[in-house]
Amino acid sequence: MANIIVIEDHQPVLKLISTLCQSDGHDVMAFDNGRAGLEAIREMTPELALVDRRLGDIDGLDMIREAREASPATRFVMVSACSETRDIVTAVRRGVCDYVTKPFEPEELKSAVSRALSEPVDPPPASRQKLIILCPKKAA
Secondary structure (H helix, E strand, O other): OOEEEEEOOOHHHHHHHHHHHHHOOOEEEEEOOHHHHHHHHHHHOOOEEEEEOEOOOOEHHHHHHHHHHHOOOOEEEEEEOOOOHHHHHHHHHOOEEEEEEOOOOHHHHHHHHHHHHHOOOOOOOOOOOOOOOOOOOOOO
16 A cells, blocks of 8 residues: 655644554554644655644644645645644645645545555656747749
8 A cells, every 4th residue: 555654743643644544554653743744745755655744843824835746746635633724725736635624534644545545656747748830931
């Protein structure tokens, strides 16, 4: 299955998310602070990272921005108690595949993980073809 990193500063939630992912056969590494999780993403390039919005040592949205630069192949799901539209929009703009609000049902989280892992890793670049029209000179 997939290599997943979970970054959550609240231990019971960290344990729950990790257990849910492991129960679906994924290899999970869990981190209770953003800096350690960010470093792990840089080093390991996991297929998916589940990130809390408000971490004690770094903002989850800022962490995702840095992590995407270091590991563009990693997909992200944000897990947060914050359900403000502004945060969700910002998360999507930063490349989050899904946004799960706390408290969540186990199946809701599992579905978000499944959807994120089914998304293409590198979307094909937009076509940028140049059209060059050559006009022969008319004889004078």
